[in-house]
Amino acid sequence: MTKSDSSKNPQTSKxxxxxxxxxxxxxxxxxxxxxxxxxxxxLAQEVRDELIKVLSQTGGHLGPNLGVVELTIALHxxxxxxxxxxxxxxxxxxxxxxxxxxxxxxxxxMRQFGGLNGFLLRTESEHDCYGAxxxxxxxxxxxxxAVGRDLRGSDEHIVxxxxxxxFTCGISYEALNNVKAHTKRFIVVLNDNEWSIAKNVGAIAxxxxxxxxxxxxxHLHEKARNFVQAxxxxxxxxxxxxxxxxxxxxxVPSVIFEELGxxxxxxxxxxxxxxxxxxxxFLKTQxxxxxxxxxxxxxxxxxPALKQPDKFHGLGKYKIESGETAPTPxxxxxxxxxxxxxxFAEANQKLVAITAAMxxxxxxxxxxxxxxxxxxxxxxxxxxxxxFACGLATQGLTPFLxxxxxxxxxxxxxxxxxxxxxxxxxxLCMDRAGLSxxxxxxxxGLFDIGYLRHIPNWVHMQPKxxxxxxDMLWTMAHYNSGPIAIRYPRGSGTGAKIKPEPRLLxxxxxxxxxxxxxxxxxxLGNMFEVAEEAARKxxxxxxxxxxxxxxxxxxxxxxxxxxxNDQYSGGSRRLAGSFYRARRRPNLAQETRHHSRRIxxxxxxxxxxxxxxxxxxxxxxKRRAPSFPxxxxxxxxxxxxILSG
Ligand SMILES: Cc1ncc(C[n+]2csc(CCOP(=O)(O)OP(=O)(O)O)c2C)c(N)n1
Numbered sequence: 001m002t003k004s005d006s007s008k009n010p011q012t013s014k015x016x017x018x019x020x021x022x023x024x025x026x027x028x029x030x031x032x033x034x035x036x037x038x039x040x041x042x043l044a045q046e047v048r049d050e051l052i053k054v055l056s057q058t059g060g061h062l063g064p065n066l067g068v069v070e071l072t073i074a075l076h077x078x079x080x081x082x083x084x085x086x087x088x089x090x091x092x093x094x095x096x097x098x099x100x101x102x103x104x105x106x107x108x109x110m111r112q113f114g115g116l117n118g119f120l121l122r123t124e125s126e127h128d129c130y131g132a133x134x135x136x137x138x139x140x141x142x143x144x145x146a147v148g149r150d151l152r153g154s155d156e157h158i159v160x161x162x163x164x165x166x167f168t169c170g171i172s173y174e175a176l177n178n179v180k181a182h183t184k185r186f187i188v189v190l191n192d193n194e195w196s197i198a199k200n201v202g203a204i205a206x207x208x209x210x211x212x213x214x215x216x217x218x219h220l221h222e223k224a225r226n227f228v229q230a231x232x233x234x235x236x237x238x239x240x241x242x243x244x245x246x247x248x249x250x251x252v253p254s255v256i257f258e259e260l261g262x263x264x265x266x267x268x269x270x271x272x273x274x275x276x277x278x279x280x281x282f283l284k285t286q287x288x289x290x291x292x293x294x295x296x297x298x299x300x301x302x303x304p305a306l307k308q309p310d311k312f313h314g315l316g317k318y319k320i321e322s323g324e325t326a327p328t329p330x331x332x333x334x335x336x337x338x339x340x341x342x343x344f345a346e347a348n349q350k351l352v353a354i355t356a357a358m359x360x361x362x363x364x365x366x367x368x369x370x371x372x373x374x375x376x377x378x379x380x381x382x383x384x385x386x387x388f389a390c391g392l393a394t395q396g397l398t399p400f401l402x403x404x405x406x407x408x409x410x411x412x413x414x415x416x417x418x419x420x421x422x423x424x425x426x427x428l429c430m431d432r433a434g435l436s437x438x439x440x441x442x443x444x445g446l447f448d449i450g451y452l453r454h455i456p457n458w459v460h461m462q463p464k465x466x467x468x469x470x471d472m473l474w475t476m477a478h479y480n481s482g483p484i485a486i487r488y489p490r491g492s493g494t495g496a497k498i499k500p501e502p503r504l505l506x507x508x509x510x511x512x513x514x515x516x517x518x519x520x521x522x523x524l525g526n527m528f529e530v531a532e533e534a535a536r537k538x539x540x541x542x543x544x545x546x547x548x549x550x551x552x553x554x555x556x557x558x559x560x561x562x563x564x565n566d567q568y569s570g571g572s573r574r575l576a577g578s579f580y581r582a583r584r585r586p587n588l589a590q591e592t593r594h595h596s597r598r599i600x601x602x603x604x605x606x607x608x609x610x611x612x613x614x615x616x617x618x619x620x621x622k623r624r625a626p627s628f629p630x631x632x633x634x635x636x637x638x639x640x641x642i643l644s645g
Pocket of ligand 1: 089092134167191196298356410
């Protein structure tokens, strides 16, 4: 049949045109309200298909979002954002909300440069009332909004969506402690899928399981479902009352949230759209703080994600059919630390390892398998993890505290008040130091040099490659003179071969890889690779008398401010200062000469090169923090200026 034949046949031409998706008609939450309730399961399926397809290309938080599809539909069906506020904890589960709030056409740009952010972002949409990325912030922030609303005398709804692991965060309880005293209208949805990134841990996780496993619940839950089906179609007031009766039937006596002053409802099936809608319609009429406990499946609707919830919590590109991801060419720093500490712990019975809910992210899952009794996952509780490590240190143990650099920000006070002042032998391992790529500004580990370097007593190091990394871990295991920290980047390093036996490094000593006269190039940790590249470029330009220094340590003992890398420190610091000032001043060349003379050098024949070569050191030494979004660019500009000459 020719093309023209086919166009004459109405049957064939109809089959050739794919039916328009309901999802494509959703430009705003009003479009969800306009659909018939019977259409909502189809919408849910289309959302899942879109998530699986797009994220296979962009990467992202697939499992959590597959789990909240029905919840997000029901929320947008019942409430009215941006007037009503949805505050999502971590906000990694906000992708479906983004699709429904005018961002579907840009959904394929998720986590890409210039595209949609992987978390909620106030500047991205008026429907994102609160941005996040770190866990445990939602309840407190939402309570502030509720109190603001009450003081203003308006009546919008504030709805928190928080996962079960958010209830392992101390701050969640600090907020709950205040809710009843400060507001009457406050809705919390506890989205319980039993998983943090790994399986959720601790007494609270066990407690939630006990509620869910109770036979009373199983019986009543079925009754509630029948009830809602039976009442479908009656007036809102009528069924609100009946839902109240029904849902109250599910009340489990002596629920901790009730003791804290929130009326507890649930647990209910978080994938049952009609039940969720009726329940929210009821809850929005309540004049008291309420907590709805819903049960969902992380990864629902996608077999590979159901099989491996941990991996599919957040991942890079994958093959849709199998869920396979590309293997990393060389072991990542996280894998290396997990395996290395496990090996060290065979000989050192005092070695213990701690993670705050990130066993796979930090590589400690390897350690956990080898030494389960000396491995501790304490939940999303970085402050507690740090204090716990302090306690272990007082017992003469060798605690390795592995935390992402960005999440250790939480424990800044402990770094001073508990670790530094008491000079405790805590070994802090900061993963994802530096840029963390597509996770965006909440996840970059940009500030640990800044926030640790001014605290007395800490040793702070960064390896130039995997081999030096193991040497540093070995050095940490043997260092008993106070706190010691290491920062290392996301992913793999240079692929350097790790020698069979690690060696102890001399604390505070840099490695001068090449001696020279005209220019000193400093590379801290993995930036040494870039320093070497810069040195090569300079050589091509005929500047061959340069030194190349692999800076390893930042040491501060007893409040001194001296740099460990003695002979180079003063010059690099001052030159670094000149570089950063120069970026804002037009008369670059003149100022460079001036600075160069001040530190005792001759006027350089090619001032720009002199400044540029110091700019790597400048990053190390920089005191004034750049503004959030610009930080990565300042950094990369400095490097690219060197490389491009
Ligand atoms: C302070 C902090 N520590 C660690 C993390 C890493 N993290 C992101 S999501 C997550 C688990 C969240 O689990 P849950 O709240 O139950 O939500 P779910 O993904 O199961 O929907 C963790 C540990 C974080 N975002 N913030």
